[in-house]
Amino acid sequence: MGIKMASTITATSRSQIVSILISLSQQAGFYPYLAVGIGPGETSATDVALFEESGARIQGSSLAQTTTVTSGDTYSWQGVYTTPSTQTLTNLGLFQNQGNPIQGQLAQQVSSSTQGYIIPTNYNSWPTNYPYQIQVSTEVMTVTGGDNYQTLYVSRGQNNSTALTSIPAQTWITQSDTSMFAKTNFTGLSLNSGDQVQFTINVQFQ
Amino acid sequence: MDGMNPVSAKITVHAVITRGDGSREELDLLLDQSSVIDGD
Numbered sequence: 001m002g003i004k005m006a007s008t009i010t011a012t013s014r015s016q017i018v019s020i021l022i023s024l025s026q027q028a029g030f031y032p033y034l035a036v037g038i039g040p041g042e043t044s045a046t047d048v049a050l051f052e053e054s055g056a057r058i059q060g061s062s063l064a065q066t067t068t069v070t071s072g073d074t075y076s077w078q079g080v081y082t083t084p085s086t087q088t089l090t091n092l093g094l095f096q097n098q099g100n101p102i103q104g105q106l107a108q109q110v111s112s113s114t115q116g117y118i119i120p121t122n123y124n125s126w127p128t129n130y131p132y133q134i135q136v137s138t139e140v141m142t143v144t145g146g147d148n149y150q151t152l153y154v155s156r157g158q159n160n161s162t163a164l165t166s167i168p169a170q171t172w173i174t175q176s177d178t179s180m181f182a183k184t185n186f187t188g189l190s191l192n193s194g195d196q197v198q199f200t201i202n203v204q205f206q
Numbered sequence: 207m208d209g210m211n212p213v214s215a216k217i218t219v220h221a222v223i224t225r226g227d228g229s230r231e232e233l234d235l236l237l238d239q240s241s242v243i244d245g246d
Contacts (some may be wrong), residue, residue, distance in 0.1 A: 068216075092219070184217045186235035191223070196223040206214045 010018035014205040015072035018065045022075065031060030033098050034079050034199065037091040039172050041138050043185045047159035048176035049101055050183065051091050055084050057098050064094035068204040075203040082196045088188040094201065096179035102126060106136070106171045107150075116153060120173055123150045129154075129177070133176035139164045140176070 025031050039052030068074045077094060091136040104120040107183030118136070120126065123146065131142045136155075140161040141154040182203050191197065219235040 054215045089218065182215070182217055184219060184235075186219060189235060194224055194226045196224040198224075200220040204216045204218070204222075205214060 008030070009092060011073065012068035014070060015065075016144060017162045018072055018075045022065055023061050025063055028096075031063050031079070031128055032077060032094045032096055033057035033059050033099075033118060034077070035093050035180075036081065036089045037093070038076055038087050040090060041185060043091065043137060043183050044161065046159045047135060047138075047180075047183055048133050048140050048142040048159060048178065049174035049180065050093050050137070051137070051174070051185070053087075053101060053103065053174055054087060054173040057095060057100065059098070060094075066202070069206075073190065073205050075205075077201040077203075078199065079196050081197060083193060086191065086193045088190045089186075090188050091183065091185040092199075092201075093180045093183040094203075096181065097177060101175040101177050103175065106167060106169050106173065109162065109169045110136070110167035113165045116156070117151050118154055118173070119150055120152060123152070126152060126175075133158060134154060135174045135176065137164060137167055137171050138162070139167070175196055 007133045035050055035053050035057045036055065037052050038054045039050075041051040050053075057166060058079055058081050060077050062078045065072050065075045066077045102125055104122040104125060107119045107121045110118060111161035118141070126143070126146065128146060131144050134141050134143055138161065140159040141156055142158045143152050143154055147155040149155075182201070211231075220235055221235060223231045227233070
């Protein structure tokens with residue numbers, strides 16, 4: 001029987017968070033990069049990567065502090081993305097780093113929530129400096145080692161994600177990028193090769 | 207836990223698409239579910 005409590009950060013600190021994020025980019029001399037993804041999945045705060053990241057990342061062209069509800073509560077990123085191929089975007093993220101993550105697919109399904117290994121299609125592409133995290137569907141795993149042949153050993157349900165009981169073969173595996181600071185999924189955006197998209201991504205702190 | 211409210215954020219995405227034939231479309235992407243700020 002606890003006392004019901006409520007707490008919040010204030011409008012002032014929401015504005016300060018946005019201001020600091022923009023200042024950091026200005027000091028660093030570049031705006032965050034946009035990456036797009038084409039895999040299925042529902043975004044969660046536990047995510048460490050996009051769902052099947054696709055193509056090169058592009059740098060933002062402008063950043064602004066705007067108001068959605070309370071003064072200065074919104075971080076607004078703008079950039080122009082030209083799709084290099086015909087594809088349907090399902091998710092995107094903002095990153096501080098430009099480099100693409102290592103990716104592969106499951107060569108075999110994962111058949112329980114306690115299975116301690118995965119077999120990727122491209123074993124030799126994965127780093128051997130363990131541990132590191134990977135995104136596999138909505139689950140985060142930590143790769144703790146490999147058999148020098150085809151198998152990566154993993155700890156399941158990492159970063160407070162839920163270990164899935166079944167993950168189909170061909171599901172994409174994406175290396176963690178801790179420079180990702182925002183991610184969203186959406187109903188698919190179908191693009192033809194060469195289509196140009198002016199994105200405005202608003203992150204409103206609440 | 208009582209008394210602990212994480213900072214949350216609402217992410218919205220507006221897209222102005224210029225197609226190969228020069229036509230333009232403007233839309234707000236519909237979110238399937240939540241958008242998140244990385245909690246790390």
